[in-house]
Amino acid sequence: MNLDNLRYFVRVVEANSFTAAADRLGTQKSTLSRRISQLEDELGIRLLQRTTRKLHLTPDGEELFERCRPLICKLEDARHGLSVNQPEPQGRLKLTMPTELALAMLDNLMASFMQQYPKIQMEVELTSRVIDMVEEGVDIAIRVGTLEDSSLIAQPVAQVARGLYAAPDYLRHHPALDSPHDLQRHRYIGLLMRTDPLHFGNWDQSHSLQMETPLRTNSLTFMRYMARRGLGIARLPCFFAQPLVESGELEPVLQRYPVPSIALTALYPSRQHLNPKTRLFLDHLHTELQQHPWASNELIQLP
Structure with a gap:
């Protein structure tokens, strides 16, 4: 045979x-x-x-x-x-990841991988849509947040730090924020999700926050833009908000009450026949994110 x-x-x-x-x-x-x-x-x-x-x-x-x-x-x-130990791995590697994550956090990681393995041809689709990885021939999907149950292998690679941010002009014209309870007198810009709860460290979780939410969107870029315009407080990944914090267009709020980080996960179809290019990229992802200022991958173990 x-x-x-x-x-x-x-x-x-x-x-x-x-x-x-x-x-x-x-x-x-x-x-x-x-x-x-x-x-x-x-x-x-x-x-x-x-x-x-x-x-x-x-x-x-x-x-x-x-x-x-x-x-x-x-x-x-x-x-x-x-x-996998051959000196020059080559061939196609197809990835998918959210646009904003790729542009704001993973661009240097992608560039260093391509420089290290110049014979691997990268195909990167920037999207957050749910895809059929097997049907579309995708080797790795990088996703943020809670994932739906599936037959895919989910490998946690980092925890991304987040915080609450608002424009200085917004903060000047609204009540002072001394604890999460004060958020009930503020406007919140949220994600367009079934549930988008606000949780905090160092605070009594039994309180139920009822915030005015004039805007929900599926775009972090739009959230950041509207927060900069003074429309309300937005919960953003720190790496995404930092450029506007440095320029003075946004300010972090309630820093004594940290917002839990959010998981960054790599998905791939099967652990049993993981091709060398996929393994190389997962290893590179793991190594680079260990050094990233806005990510922590403690307790992460590659299979």
Whole structure:
């Protein structure tokens, strides 16, 4: 039995798509189709029922997949373990991350990775939308905050510091802020989420804050802009607010009551057959964020 054909079969079934599997494997869709046909001819059985939209495993195909997938994963792990130490890794690495995170915090990290591995071709989609990583051939997705349950591997890489910020003119024309309780007399610019609770350290959490919220948005950039215009108080990542703090356009408030940090997480489809480029980027992400002034990755362990 041709092991390459068997590997292609396993990857197509995992992706549930010839197109997505071809993208991840760096080959042509027609090549995959031909190689799986060769495997079917070799075995004398039908493995897949193909339609215009979906793939369906035959009973024989399902049995072959369940028996062979662990073996293929172990073989690829062994091959990747040998190739990861090669001097010049190359090939495509596809990432997705939020636009504002990329521009304000991860730009230097991306640049240093590309300088260190010049033969890796980076494809970076800047978006916060929920994507099907397998279907779209994405190797790593970097996300901020609470994640929905999924079959993806979620690797915490840092905790991002946050704080409350407001324009000096806004603070001059509103009541003094001595404790979180005083926020009830202020305007709050929030995120467009199902829940966006405000929590603080060094403060009684039994109090329920009822703040006037004239604006909610899904954009940190817009939140920062509207806070700068004096529309209210915004909770922002420290790295995102710092340039306007330095210019005097925003001021931190209630610093004695720290706002909990927010998780930065790397998602990838499978731990069992992690390709060397993905591993290199995860290691680089972990190393660089250890030194970042606005992030902490204590207790983070890479798999």
